[in-house]
Amino acid sequence: MWRGNAWPATLLIAGMVGYGLFISLSMTTWGDYKQLSADPVFLESVGISLYVAVSSTVLAVLIGAGLAGFFAKQTGWAAQILAVPLFLPHLGAAYLAILYLSDFPVIGPHEVNQFSIILTYLYKEIPFVFFYLLPVYRRLDHRYEELGLMLGLSRIKRFWHGKGVFLLFPVLEAAFIVFAFTLFAYEVPALLGVTYPKLIGVYTFDLYTQGDLSRQPEAFAISVLLTGILFLLLLLFTRMIRPLTERISKGRIE
Amino acid sequence: MIKQMTAIAATGLLLAGCASPAAPVQEKVLGSSYTSIVKDANATTVRMYMWGGDEGINAYIDEYVAPKLKKEHKITLKRVPIETADLIQKLRAEKKAGKETGVIDVVWINGDNFRNAKKDGLLYGEITKVLPNMKYVDPQAQGSDSGTPTDHLEAAWGKVQYTFHYDQASVKNPPQDLQELKSWVKENPGKFTYPEVTDFTGNAFVRHVMYGLESKETLKDPKADFKKTWAYLNELKPYLWKEGKTYPKTLAQLDQLYAKGSVAFTMGFNERRAEQEVKSGTFPKETRPLILKDGSIASTHFLSIPFNAPNPNGALVTINTLLSPDAQFKKFDGTYWGDGTSLDLTTVSQKEQQAFEEVPAAESTPKPAAFEGKVRAELDPAIFDMIRKDWPERVAR
Numbered sequence: 001m002w003r004g005n006a007w008p009a010t011l012l013i014a015g016m017v018g019y020g021l022f023i024s025l026s027m028t029t030w031g032d033y034k035q036l037s038a039d040p041v042f043l044e045s046v047g048i049s050l051y052v053a054v055s056s057t058v059l060a061v062l063i064g065a066g067l068a069g070f071f072a073k074q075t076g077w078a079a080q081i082l083a084v085p086l087f088l089p090h091l092g093a094a095y096l097a098i099l100y101l102s103d104f105p106v107i108g109p110h111e112v113n114q115f116s117i118i119l120t121y122l123y124k125e126i127p128f129v130f131f132y133l134l135p136v137y138r139r140l141d142h143r144y145e146e147l148g149l150m151l152g153l154s155r156i157k158r159f160w161h162g163k164g165v166f167l168l169f170p171v172l173e174a175a176f177i178v179f180a181f182t183l184f185a186y187e188v189p190a191l192l193g194v195t196y197p198k199l200i201g202v203y204t205f206d207l208y209t210q211g212d213l214s215r216q217p218e219a220f221a222i223s224v225l226l227t228g229i230l231f232l233l234l235l236l237f238t239r240m241i242r243p244l245t246e247r248i249s250k251g252r253i254e
Numbered sequence: 255m256i257k258q259m260t261a262i263a264a265t266g267l268l269l270a271g272c273a274s275p276a277a278p279v280q281e282k283v284l285g286s287s288y289t290s291i292v293k294d295a296n297a298t299t300v301r302m303y304m305w306g307g308d309e310g311i312n313a314y315i316d317e318y319v320a321p322k323l324k325k326e327h328k329i330t331l332k333r334v335p336i337e338t339a340d341l342i343q344k345l346r347a348e349k350k351a352g353k354e355t356g357v358i359d360v361v362w363i364n365g366d367n368f369r370n371a372k373k374d375g376l377l378y379g380e381i382t383k384v385l386p387n388m389k390y391v392d393p394q395a396q397g398s399d400s401g402t403p404t405d406h407l408e409a410a411w412g413k414v415q416y417t418f419h420y421d422q423a424s425v426k427n428p429p430q431d432l433q434e435l436k437s438w439v440k441e442n443p444g445k446f447t448y449p450e451v452t453d454f455t456g457n458a459f460v461r462h463v464m465y466g467l468e469s470k471e472t473l474k475d476p477k478a479d480f481k482k483t484w485a486y487l488n489e490l491k492p493y494l495w496k497e498g499k500t501y502p503k504t505l506a507q508l509d510q511l512y513a514k515g516s517v518a519f520t521m522g523f524n525e526r527r528a529e530q531e532v533k534s535g536t537f538p539k540e541t542r543p544l545i546l547k548d549g550s551i552a553s554t555h556f557l558s559i560p561f562n563a564p565n566p567n568g569a570l571v572t573i574n575t576l577l578s579p580d581a582q583f584k585k586f587d588g589t590y591w592g593d594g595t596s597l598d599l600t601t602v603s604q605k606e607q608q609a610f611e612e613v614p615a616a617e618s619t620p621k622p623a624a625f626e627g628k629v630r631a632e633l634d635p636a637i638f639d640m641i642r643k644d645w646p647e648r649v650a651r
Contacts, residue, residue, distance in 0.1 A: 041646055195500045196650035210639075212636075
């Protein structure tokens with residue numbers, strides 16, 4: 001694992017996010033948040049965005065982790081094919097969806113079920129999850145599971161103590177990254193989404209740029225809300241789940 | 255670690271220090287004669303930021319205007335494609351950050367973008383007062399921009415009419431007014447749609463419905479309830495392309511649907527915009543124009559200079575060149591763009607006037623008589639905003 005100095009990068013990113021959050025907060029008043037909470041167009045947009053982000057995340061993590069588990073035991077170059085989508089930006093993937101999915105009835109672009117958006121995200125995020133988890137799978141020590149077998153543990157307990165505790169946090173990390181990205185992204189839903197309801201990234205951008213710009217504060221309020229919620233999730237992860245898995249896995253061989 | 259961080263910070267400062275040389279002082283530029291402006295503009299680079307969604311328009315700038323400026327003034331013209339609303343955002347951010355020398359020299363602008371730019375002081379100044387070719391420009395087109403007085407901040411570049419285009423091969427008896435259009439749409443489900451109202455053209459479609467259905471008093475009042483308009487659009491909705499569950503996001507997308515034959519109509523500001531598309535084989539061969547009896551909104555589009563243009567002299571020379579009768583003629587004839595001229599043709603020479611009159615109109619272009627009694631003025635920009643706010647809730651939802 002990389003053990004370089006992460007501080008400069010951390011400071012830079014934290015500084016940018018912190019400054020952005022500060023500016024956004026300073027642009028909004030309490031009234032903007034109240035207005036948002038009563039705006040049916042916004043609420044519907046949140047609903048549809050959660051649907052897209054949750055389904056993309058769950059599917060990408062399940063499939064990506066499954067593939068990583070399978071390929072961890074293999075040697076050879078077959079897994080490298082999965083790297084191909086990583087070289088294509090999301091925008092490119094969305095255009096691929098327009099090119100190849102347009103003639104299909106249910107999964108084509110601009111359908112209310114948003115399947116084309118979810119498929120595009122899967123195409124991009126499964127490889128991401130896969131390469132994120134592959135080294136974790138490769139470092140798993142199968143002797144824990146054998147020990148469990150010897151001690152007569154049930155299947156579920158064997159899995160949890162042999163693999164689960166080591167996998168849980170990396171899987172959640174990957175899921176968090178995918179979720180945060182798919183929730184607020186712009187390009188893919190802008191190209192493949194429907195006119196109504198719009199995904200939250202597109203809706204926010206419209207509020208920010210349209211007309212006499214009088215609705216800009218609402219756009220800032222949305223970004224403050226989303227950033228806040230993601231921070232809370234992050235805090236939950238690091239405060240509650242990480243100590244748990246670290247305590248259980250303490251003493252493992254590095 | 256401290257050392258590394260200091261190094262990063264130092265690099266940052268260094269990069270920030272490498273700003274471009276300061277632009278010339280505004281009072282000095284606008285206070286000098288055009289001759290000295292031309293001298294200062296010689297052999298400079300001008301960056302023109304403009305909407306880039308039309309190949310014909312892009313080709314006009316790249317293949318005709320840029321070589322012309324190079325030849326006449328040794329000016330290098332660089333065209334940068336951008337959504338106009340994004341451009342206003344960029345200028346607003348620069349104004350807020352106190353960035354006195356920006357990167358944009360010329361902008362193509364009109365409507366609510368101009369209103370926003372004027373309100374926030376994002377434009378250079380009274381530029382039209384120093385441009386000699388303003389003497390050709392039609393004062394009526396120049397006076398106001400969708401109801402906002404131009405106050406010399408921008409120069410009228412072109413004047414167009416909103417026009418529908420249809421494929422005669424699939425539409426035998428084109429509808430003549432909004433009621434007939436509704437019947438046609440109901441009889442031919444899936445073959446008509448309009449861009450969503452965040453798009454310039456889609457917003458204008460809704461304004462045309464307003465002109466056809468609402469009373470004069472309602473049209474003047476952005477706070478009125480445009481019940482008839484929303485009812486009409488909702489009646490159309492189930493019969494639109496994709497059953498009205500989604501709309502093309504931009505005019506470019508609607509044009510693609512029309513080119514593929516998915517829909518039978520397209521629309522847009524500029525009565526001659528289909529000429530080039532038909533010639534290049536993008537649009538169906540039998541594309542024909544249609545002006546509804548309910549009226550066609552006239553729209554003028556303008557050129558201006560941002561407050562922090564790095565090369566205002568070059569920008570002024572570029573705009574003056576774009577207003578010259580020969581550049582306007584090349585823009586008007588069907589070679590690249592086919593855009594209506596902003597010039598008052600009685601002020602140009604006899605020969606030039608004749609050239610304009612002799613440009614053959616393609617079959618996709620309406621005859622001047624088609625507009626008789628149908629030309630409508632642009633509505634208040636506040637109505638644009640109202641449509642953006644209400645349409646998603648009252649129609650799209």
